[in-house]
Amino acid sequence: MIHGAAVAWIWLAAAILSEVAATSALKLSDGLSRPVWVLAxxxxxxxxxxxxxxxxxxxxxxxxxxxxxxxxxxxxxCISFVAFGERPSAQALAGIVLIVAGILVLRLSPGA
Structure with a gap:
């Protein structure tokens, strides 16, 4: 049986993936004009x-x-680059690297 804290991290990963899918669907909704993507x-x-x-x-x-x-x-x-051809600037990429570094620091901190 998986410990409750381990399951929580699985729930967090599912939350992240479903939010990313929802945001991508929102882009595909074309300003909320495509009902299937709005529903998704x-x-x-x-x-x-x-x-x-x-x-x-x-x-x-x-x-x-x-x-x-x-x-x-x-x-x-990453998805916006691959799927929609949106190229982030160097500053945007630097910011994302800092965000990922921050996530790693938080995850590896005591009490995480």
Whole structure:
């Protein structure tokens, strides 16, 4: 059986992935004009918040939220480059590197 804290990290990963999928669907909704993508986005955000709430059972709010937001930013940037041809500037990439570094520091900190 998996320990509750380990399951919380799985919930956090699911929250991140569903938020990234929802944000990508929101882009595909073309300003909320394509109902299927609007629905996909709404379902993805609902799933993300539900998974995030479950992660909060064992992961501190400040840690979970920072990782959720930071990882989401980094992954959405990658997806926007690959799927939508959006090229981030050098400054944006530097910022994302700092975000990822911050996530690692938070995750590896005592009490995380």
């Amino acid at each position: 986005s709404a379902l993805g955000y609902t799933a993300s918040f539900g998974c995030l709430a479950l992660a909060f059972r064992h992961v501190p709010l400040s840690i979970a939220y920072a990782i959720w937001a930071g990882a989401g930013i980094a992954l959405v940037t």
